[in-house]
Amino acid sequence: MTQERVESRPFHELDSLWHAIQGRWTMNFSPVATGLAFSDWLLHLANSPGTQATLWLRFWELAAEALDERSRPPADATELSDRDRSRCRCDDPAWESEPYLSMRVIYEKGCRWWEAYATDVPGMKPRHKAFISFLGREMLAFYSPCNHLWTNPELMRLTAEEGGANLARGGLFWTEDMMRLLGWPVPRDEPALSVGRDLAVTPGEVIYRNRLMELIQYRPTTGEVVDNPVLIIPAWIMKYYILDLSPENSMVKYLVDQGHTVFMVSWKNPGYEDRETDLEDYIELGVMEAVDKIEEVIPGKKLHAAGYCLGGTVLAMAASAMARDGDDRLKSLTLLAAQTDFSEAGELMLFIGHAQLSFLEDIIRFQGYLDTGQMAAAFQMLRAYDLIWGTWVTRYLMGRREPLNDLMTWNADATRMPSRMHCRYLRDLFLNNDFSEGRFRVKGRPVVISDIHEPVFLVATEQDHVAPWTSVYKFHLSSDARSVTFVLTRGGHNAGIVSEPGHPGRRYRIATIREGDRYMPPGHWYHDTPVKEGSWWIDWQRWLLAGSGKKGTPPPMGRFTGTGEGCPAPGRYVFGT
Known part of the structure; x- marks a missing residue:
């Protein structure tokens, strides 16, 4: 290390400290990245007189339309987009009377x-245009008449009926939440559902543990089991039991009851001591050591490997490395809402530019990890109408504490992200797209998707704000698999995957592209593939059966090895806080 670099190190740490302090007040947005986007917009707008004239003309046209719309019959709710319906939750008939009708229409x-014209300024960088549009929507959300007492007829009526008791309760809830935010030890109400009692209750044993994960083997419930076991790799952004929620919607229980031998990875919730844990550690200590342990329990049997979200991305990397090295222990690959090409990764890319990423790296390097609240804030910003303003109205203005269901309980059970891993994940995958373009290295050598030849089952969801379905579909562009079965299911990133049989309103599209078939663009695929009613789990289970050997006697439960002692499922790491 040169003398110049040694002397500059303390000042670099000062930068990290300063950016960490700034992040607490900017919701982890870089003021430089935000300023560059606004400057790009303002300078190009100032230098475009024609665009300015168009904006003013369209403004007055919309104002005239708003005045005219007040006299029309109320619009059919089915004609509104999902974003319009969530932006202004105006289902009550009182919204069709004055002055509330005018406020709603004008808003x-x-x-x-704003969405159609204010950001349509020629010459702007596409990233800046998307960022300005996003920030504008977030700021406009504050002015929604639904979000304020005096402009919401439902809130006014509720306040009159309760004599203001709803506001008193809401004020108490707000005070408690602010005290927790400031670090005061305010006790929380016990959740109605708890892990090990109501959630993650499928019987099983932890048969392996290392410093990063536990491996759970689930007990069979059928006299005969499918020859090839299933290994599930969840994301470590949240706890694993999204796939083992309540017994009636547990993917694990469904597979076990269908005669599959199921193994699940449960990731440790990292702390400051894990700050140097790298993305490759999740591949080696997570996926590869799980495969090694399963081979020890069931020797000679190839695996059906399934990965969800970030767990699916890492599984695809591990599968590529195994194929590269001649390791043929995988029978098939299932990727659930998992991206391998990040060139069109959706609204999350708004948080990932060079300036923003450098700012975030300083914050999490100083902490040693990305905190649960920081990660939750990013996802809340993406769905502010529901997760921020919906909570504001329900909790603080209506004074209601809604009980948590199983999915909401899981969503509140957040985890941290090691700083080294998260920085590399954002920079190498999201920003540079190294995996899709053949630059990501495992054990010092590149891994590429085209090395994977096993059949692939690919699942995406229609309303996914984390892994947009067209981005997940891009797996086809790099794949050289014998077949790729693509499923597009109704719902969002979580609800679309937790889609158990019997759940009302479920539907999906499914089609298989085989080796040698011509590529079909996602839009064409969508329009040419018919809709099926029900749960995609059924078709997946049939696909697993078709790619497996004959059924036989259940294998023995694995003997525990690794760190510490064995224990029943759901294990110890799932309780890490």
Whole structure:
């Protein structure tokens, strides 16, 4: 290390400290990245008189439309987009009377003007245009008449009926939440559902543990089991039991009851001591050591490997490395809402530019990890109408504490992300797209998707704000698999995957592309593939059966090895806070 670099190190640490302090007040947005985007917008707008004239003309046209719309019959709710319905939750008939009708119509027209015209400034960088559009929507959300007492007829009526008791309860809830935010030890209400009692209750044993994960083997419930076991790799952004929620919607229980031998990885919730844990550690200590342990328990049997979200991305990397090295222990690959090409990774890319990423790296390097609250804030910003303003109205203005269901309980059970891993994940995958373009290395050598030849089952969800379905579909562009079965299911990133048989309103599209078939663009695929009613789990289970050997006697439960002692499922790491 040169003398110049040694002397500059303390000042670099000062930068990290300063950015960490800034992040607490900017919701981890880089003020430099935000300033560059606004400057790009303002400078190009100032230098475009024609665009300015168009904006003003369209503004007055929309104002005239708003005045005219007040006299029309109320619009059919089915004609509104999902974003319009969530932006202004105006289902009560009182919204069709004055003055609330005018406020609602003016607000909706203003939002449409911003989205369609205010950011349509020629010359702007596409990233800056998307970022400005996003920030504008977030700021406009504050002005929604639904979010304020005096402009929401439902809230006014509730307040009158309860004599203001709803506001008193809401004020108490707000005070408690602010005290927790400031670090005061305010006790929380015990959740109605708890892990090990109501959630993650499928019987099993932890048969392996290392410093990063536990491996759970689930007990069979059938006299005969499918010849090839199933290994599930969840994301470590949240706890594993999203795939083992309540017994009636547990993917693990469904597979076990269908005669599959199921293994699940449960990741440790990292702390400061794990700050140097790298993305490759999740491949080696997570996926590869799980495969090694399963081979020890069931020797000679190839695995059906399934990965969810970030767990699916890492599984695809591990599968590529195994194929590269001649390791043929995988029978098939299932990727659930998992991206391998990040060139069109959706609205999460708004948080990932060079300036923003450098700022975030300083914050999490100083902490040693990305905190649960920081990660939750990013996802809340993406769905502010529901997760921020919906909570504001329900909790603080209506004074209601809604009980948590199983999915909400899981969603509140957040985990941290090691700083080294998360920085590399964002920079190498999201920003540079190294895996899709053949630059990501495992054990010092590149891994590429085209090395994978096993059949692939690919699942995406229609309303996914984390892994947009067109981004997941891009796996086809790099794949050289014998067949790729693609499923597009109704729902979001979580609800679309937790889609158990019997759940009302479920539907999906499914089609298989085989080796030698011509590529079909996602839009064409969507329109040419018919809709099926029900759960995609059924088709997946049939696909697993078709790619497996004959059924036989259940294998023995594995003997525990690794760190510490064995224990029943759900294990110890799932309780890490």
